[in-house]
Amino acid sequence: MNGWDTIVLEHLEQITSWPARIDALFVHARDTWDFFRQAEAAMSSSRTKILTHGDAQIIVQANPGRKRSIHARTDAQAFAARPCFLCLENLPVEERGLGFGNLVILPNPYPILKRHCTIPDRSHRPQRLAGRVASMLKIARALGPDMLVLYNGPRTGASAPDHFHFQACDAWQVPILQELALEGTEPMLQAHNSFGRNLLVLADPSAARLRKRLEQAVAVLGRTPVAGSGTPGEEPLFSLLAFYRKPRYYALLFPRVAHRPACYFAEGAGQLAISPAVLEMAGLLVVAEPEQFDRVGAKIALSIYQEVSLDDARFEQFEEEVRKLEDFA
Numbered sequence: 001m002n003g004w005d006t007i008v009l010e011h012l013e014q015i016t017s018w019p020a021r022i023d024a025l026f027v028h029a030r031d032t033w034d035f036f037r038q039a040e041a042a043m044s045s046s047r048t049k050i051l052t053h054g055d056a057q058i059i060v061q062a063n064p065g066r067k068r069s070i071h072a073r074t075d076a077q078a079f080a081a082r083p084c085f086l087c088l089e090n091l092p093v094e095e096r097g098l099g100f101g102n103l104v105i106l107p108n109p110y111p112i113l114k115r116h117c118t119i120p121d122r123s124h125r126p127q128r129l130a131g132r133v134a135s136m137l138k139i140a141r142a143l144g145p146d147m148l149v150l151y152n153g154p155r156t157g158a159s160a161p162d163h164f165h166f167q168a169c170d171a172w173q174v175p176i177l178q179e180l181a182l183e184g185t186e187p188m189l190q191a192h193n194s195f196g197r198n199l200l201v202l203a204d205p206s207a208a209r210l211r212k213r214l215e216q217a218v219a220v221l222g223r224t225p226v227a228g229s230g231t232p233g234e235e236p237l238f239s240l241l242a243f244y245r246k247p248r249y250y251a252l253l254f255p256r257v258a259h260r261p262a263c264y265f266a267e268g269a270g271q272l273a274i275s276p277a278v279l280e281m282a283g284l285l286v287v288a289e290p291e292q293f294d295r296v297g298a299k300i301a302l303s304i305y306q307e308v309s310l311d312d313a314r315f316e317q318f319e320e321e322v323r324k325l326e327d328f329a
């Protein structure tokens, strides 16, 4: 399909287990791609610290490899003027991947976690969740319980808002997962508040029903003041992650009111290169400028999360509206 097959490692398709196939893809990348191997090693040895607020913990990571993404201009003029780095012809020459229907799973050369993948569409199409949830859940199930599938909205951290992509990564270091009770077999809807963030947790043994419920929740969010864009057809502000733990699919929906906090735009000593996307919302706060690492304490992290998340009053209203839906009764 439009040339992508030239970078798909077809011989890895003989490996029937997807997690093992992903492992083999990363072994291949380390063996054949110096930049990737060095980036992954730098990420593994990056400075980290744990911050605590009440019962919740987050991890702060100093990761200069993320500068490009954190400082990305995501306005229409900026991305119209640059070659799209997720289009096949602009990928690093060493990049190889695994086909997943109309998507391709690629090692991300700017990783935050182990097995960090970028999963672009084979065609240059806008970043929008509509019509993509089924595929997100299908990837989650294939990758299994040790990995997450991530979605950044076009205005909440996707550094290529003009080229559709998911991401995936290892789940075990992601702090928000430690806070959730992940046992059960029934459909579930739960509000969760932690470290200044409000989120909805949906779980369901049926992918079709979870898809419907998630789409309905996003539609309700579109009518919520601040998170909704006010522009019909434009996606509301949210971050989303999904995973599968037998027998249920899970989706974590973080309603947002802003992409970047005020400190991102501040001048001088108060400036912080923190640009919260979905992994930040999940509790991995990435600081692109290592010299700013020491300045990020629990109080600053809390205020960043509060600033970009839907506030308590509006979130309660949002949750109530979602619960009123027939399908959630």
Ligand SMILES: [Zn+2]
Pocket: 084, 085, 086, 087, 123, 124, 125, 162, 163
């Ligand atoms: Zn593109």
